[in-house]
Amino acid sequence: MNKPPKIPKTKLILGSIILIVGFMSPLLIPLVIGSDLPVSYKNILSGLLAFGIPEIFMIIAIAVMGKPGFEFIKEKVFRYVKRFAPADEVSLTRYRIGLIMFSLPIIIGIMLPYATHFFPLSKDIPVWWYLISDMIFVSSFFVLGGDFWDKLSGLFKYHVKVVSKDKTA
Known part of the structure; x- marks a missing residue:
């Protein structure tokens, strides 16, 4: 040896x-x-x-x-x-919560510049609001689990095919 x-x-x-x-x-x-x-x-x-x-x-x-x-x-x-890496597979409830955490900051970030035109008060949003939104977005990756990382990385690879484990799909 x-x-x-x-x-x-x-x-x-x-x-x-x-x-x-x-x-x-x-x-x-x-x-x-x-x-x-x-x-x-x-x-x-x-x-x-x-x-x-x-x-x-x-x-x-x-x-x-x-x-x-x-x-x-x-x-x-x-x-x-x-030790801090997310679990590979997560429950359906956890996955749905993670998707909400992932999607909501993105949707708000996309719509906020347009909202300032219709709602002038949205111009005065404090910085801590953006920090919390970013923390929710980053936390969503840990809630969604390791399999989500694979799905997300597949977006950036040309030859990746989706293979469903779901029997109803």
């Missing part, structure tokens, strides 16, 4: 810190935007904090930890996150 290579603890800790710092770098964007830098520098620095620095830090972390260390960290994180 092959024994997994021994990963030095200091390299693992240092690489993990570099990885965390890199992925948290987008949190610095509000500080950059609020600074006195010229607008062009703010744009470049904000873009790098979002789409360059995290990737560079990830490469540095892999170099520090080595591939076995990175694989170890990745496996631990995926095992932890997998």
